[in-house]
Amino acid sequence: MSELVSLSLPEKTFILHGIDVNFRNDGRSRLDCRPIELQTKIMDQVNGSAKLKIDDTEILVGVKVEEDTPDENSPSEGKLEFFVDCSANANPIFEGKGGDELATEISDALSLAYKDVFDLTELCILPSKKCWKLYVDVLILACGGNLFDAVAAAVKAALYSTEIPQVKDAAVDGVEADIFVSDDIFNSVKLDVKNAPLLISLCKIGDNYVVDPTPEEEVCSSATVVVAVMPNGRTSGGLKTGYGSLMVETWRKAIQIAKKVGVQLNNEIMKALEEEEKLGPNRALFGFL
Amino acid sequence: MPSVQATSIKEQLRNREDGRKHDEFRKMSIKLGVVTQVKGSAYIEMGDTKVICSVHPPREIHNKVSFSPEGELFVEFKYALFATTDKRDAQLEKEEQNYSSIMKRALEPAVCRNEFPNFQIDIYVRVLDDNGSALAAAIIAASLALANASVPMKGIVTAVTAGIHDDLVLYDLTVEEEKLCSTKVSKENLDRGIIMQAMLSQYNQITEPFYSGNLDCDVLCDTMEALQKASENIHLLLQETLLKYVNKTLEQDRESKSVNKKLEAMDVNNTEKEPKK
Numbered sequence: 001m002s003e004l005v006s007l008s009l010p011e012k013t014f015i016l017h018g019i020d021v022n023f024r025n026d027g028r029s030r031l032d033c034r035p036i037e038l039q040t041k042i043m044d045q046v047n048g049s050a051k052l053k054i055d056d057t058e059i060l061v062g063v064k065v066e067e068d069t070p071d072e073n074s075p076s077e078g079k080l081e082f083f084v085d086c087s088a089n090a091n092p093i094f095e096g097k098g099g100d101e102l103a104t105e106i107s108d109a110l111s112l113a114y115k116d117v118f119d120l121t122e123l124c125i126l127p128s129k130k131c132w133k134l135y136v137d138v139l140i141l142a143c144g145g146n147l148f149d150a151v152a153a154a155v156k157a158a159l160y161s162t163e164i165p166q167v168k169d170a171a172v173d174g175v176e177a178d179i180f181v182s183d184d185i186f187n188s189v190k191l192d193v194k195n196a197p198l199l200i201s202l203c204k205i206g207d208n209y210v211v212d213p214t215p216e217e218e219v220c221s222s223a224t225v226v227v228a229v230m231p232n233g234r235t236s237g238g239l240k241t242g243y244g245s246l247m248v249e250t251w252r253k254a255i256q257i258a259k260k261v262g263v264q265l266n267n268e269i270m271k272a273l274e275e276e277e278k279l280g281p282n283r284a285l286f287g288f289l
Numbered sequence: 290m291p292s293v294q295a296t297s298i299k300e301q302l303r304n305r306e307d308g309r310k311h312d313e314f315r316k317m318s319i320k321l322g323v324v325t326q327v328k329g330s331a332y333i334e335m336g337d338t339k340v341i342c343s344v345h346p347p348r349e350i351h352n353k354v355s356f357s358p359e360g361e362l363f364v365e366f367k368y369a370l371f372a373t374t375d376k377r378d379a380q381l382e383k384e385e386q387n388y389s390s391i392m393k394r395a396l397e398p399a400v401c402r403n404e405f406p407n408f409q410i411d412i413y414v415r416v417l418d419d420n421g422s423a424l425a426a427a428i429i430a431a432s433l434a435l436a437n438a439s440v441p442m443k444g445i446v447t448a449v450t451a452g453i454h455d456d457l458v459l460y461d462l463t464v465e466e467e468k469l470c471s472t473k474v475s476k477e478n479l480d481r482g483i484i485m486q487a488m489l490s491q492y493n494q495i496t497e498p499f500y501s502g503n504l505d506c507d508v509l510c511d512t513m514e515a516l517q518k519a520s521e522n523i524h525l526l527l528q529e530t531l532l533k534y535v536n537k538t539l540e541q542d543r544e545s546k547s548v549n550k551k552l553e554a555m556d557v558n559n560t561e562k563e564p565k566k
Contacts, residue, residue: 101390108387116473116481116502225498235509237501239391243359245398245494248517252510259506 005215012220019205025216031261033212036153038272040161042285048162048191052154054212056144058090059151061136061158065165067179068133070124078123079133080114082107084151090143099140105241106138106151112237113152113197113228122192126170129177134162145215148226152199153269159196160273163188197228197236198266200258204244209254211261225254229262231270298469302454306465307336312519314449314461317526321437321534329438333430335461337420342430344438347408360405364392364412366427372419388424395428395448395487395497401441410440421463422450424499428487429527436531444491445527447520451512453482453504458512460519471502480504486516490524493517 007015015025022029037053048063068079084107086099093099123132136158138151166182166189182188203213203221210217218224222244228237235255240246246254276283309315315336324330329344350361366388368381392414400410412434414427428448435442452459452470459466462483470483482502488495498513 104386105390108390112501116471119473230503233506235504235506239499240394240495240497242394243397243402245489245492245496246498247493248495248510248514251495251498251513255506255510 005219007216007219011216015217015220016206019208019210019217022208024210026214028212030208030210031257033261033265036269038153038157038269038276039285040157040273040276047164048158048160050154050157050161052150052157054144054146054150055214056142057146057150058141058144059147059154060139060141061151061154062139063158063162064135064137065162066133066135067125068131070128070131072128074120075128076124077120078131080111080118080120080123080136081133082110082114082136082138082155084110084138084140086140086143090140102147103140106148109148109199109226109228109237109239110136110138110152110155112239113199115237117195117197117230117236119192119195123164125167125179126172126177129172130170130179132164134159143215145218146201146212148199148201149212149265152197152228153265156193156196156198156269157273159191160193160270162191164191165189195230195232197230198262198269199226200229200262200265201226201241202254202258204246204250204254209257211257225251225258227255227258227262229258229266231263231266233259233263235259299454299457302457302459302466302469305459306463309461311458312460312515314519314523319433319527319530321433321530327438329434329436329440331430331433331437333426333433335422335426336463337418338423338426339417340414340423340426340430341417342412342414342427342434344431344434344440345411345413346438347405347410347440350407350409353407356407358406359402360400360407361402361409362393362397362400362412363409364389364396364414364431366392366414366416366424368416368419368423372416372423388427391424391485391497391499392428392431395499396431396435396446398494398496399432399442399444399446399489400435401443404441410435410438419464421465421467422461422485424448424485425450425461425487429523433527433531437534444489445524445531446487446496447490447523447527448485448487449516449520449523451484451486451516453480453484453502453508453512455479455481458515460516474503478505480508482509484509484512484516486513486520488517488520488524490517490521 034055040050042051043049046062047065050061052059084103086094086103088095166187167179168182169180171178202209202225204223205221223242226239318334320332323332324343327343328346332341366385412431416423425448432446450462452462454470474481482504484500487497
């Protein structure tokens with residue numbers, strides 16, 4: 001990935017020394033996250049949506065639900081597909097095909113995280129005939145660092161807000177299956193996201209890891225570990241970005257930090273989402289962007 | 290899932306189809322310099338998994354506006370059309386792209402990229418036959434092909450695949466075992482997963498820790514530590530292969546030199562004779 005900002009050597013040294021003494025440029029300690037702003041159900045055209053803002057990072061996620069036929073290999077499962085779009089608004093280098101590499105990297109990480117743990121059986125309507133397919137479309141509006149974590153959190157929030165139409169009746173007519181969806185738009189089923197993982201990226205700078213890095217900090221790092229952490233503290237996938245390599249012991253340390261931070265973040269996000277839901281449809285909207 | 294079925298899967302994994310122990314690797318066969326038209330190439334067989342890799346010499350990066358102080362790697366991982374049985378096209382293409390970027394990340398730390406600024410090295414990998422652990426085989430083949438192409442490197446990258454099924458840890462999976470280890474679990478606390486660990490064994494560095502599944506963090510870390518030891522053995526094997534290849538080439542070189550000398554001597558004799566005439 002090409003660098004989003006460029007720093008001189010003294011600037012890098014300054015950041016590195018700050019992190020050595022556990023004091024980052026914006027006053028955080030190594031394991032502190034920046035405040036997250038999260039809002040769900042902000043778009044009318046989709047079944048679920050969320051907008052997330054961490055500092056300068058802005059992510060918009062929409063979830064569409066469509067009818068589909070299940071795969072032969074997994075007849076009783078629905079489908080889930082991620083698509084990430086790095087908008088040229090966020091950074092001029094994303095223009096044209098410039099953002100594709102980063103976009104596939106993020107969507108690959110998302111599918112890796114969800115692949116083995118997300119229960120797709122609840123998306124099945126009629127085994128081997130009909131199922132729901134969820135299209136999760138992620139739009140990166142602005143990047144201020146820590147894209148992996150921000151996207152994963154926004155996706156989880158959007159899935160939480162996703163409402164799947166209630167199926168009134170289903171009938172098999174010969175080979176073709178027909179389903180009848182309830183006319184009442186409020187008659188819908190909520191998606192279960194209690195197992196949905198978050199991505200936690202740990203940026204290795206000097207001998208230490210920092211969570212929720214700013215773009216300046218990302219430039220200083222040789223390797224970033226991305227770990228998918230589930231709410232129960234287990235992990236469902238992991239990879240490394242950047243050109244560096246890691247010792248096994250350093251890796252163990254990263255996993256432990258990720259587990260701790262991931263569980264905490266999962267709790268906080270779920271709490272916030274439940275709180276927002278309690279406000280009901282009359283909640284105050286704070287503008288679209 | 291009924292318990293009878295669960296135990297039979299476990300039995301199946303415990304008694305592996307090819308009679309291997311849980312931590313035993315399949316037999317490996319490696320050949321270097323198999324493709325004559327490219328700078329470096331390698332062919333590897335791990336059991337039935339067969340992978341061929343070729344490396345092209347550094348060339349200037351196209352359409353690059355700014356100067357890049359470090360060289361770049363371009364990796365293309367592709368299955369041959371007849372390599373896999375039951376994966377569909379779109380899915381396969383996605384997997385190929387994903388594996389290409391994993392390979393790039395796994396190899397990047399090993400290559401001295403500062404030696405060829407503004408240039409890129411192309412690495413093409415073809416999986417001729419996939420019977421499990423194709424990605425690991427591809428990484429090994431690529432690092433050998435890079436060495437064969439005399440690209441400056443900090444070390445050889447080794448890669449090993451392991452599967453976790455509850456308390457069972459299997460090395461070097463076949464396709465069947467890969468499937469069984471990546472099934473979803475209905476109960477909360479059962480470990481399932483596949484780990485592909487690429488390492489620079491000389492320095493005990495992990496260059497790419499890629500895993501998926503549903504795993505406990507401690508189980509994951511312990512398995513990775515065990516894989517570190519396993520890749521040391523593979524590293525020795527690869528070193529020996531390279532050494533043998535270098536010795537063989539040197540010998541051939543010496544032989545051809547001595548033949549040349551003899552020819553030259555004959556030439557000299559001829560030319561010396563001529564003026565005497």
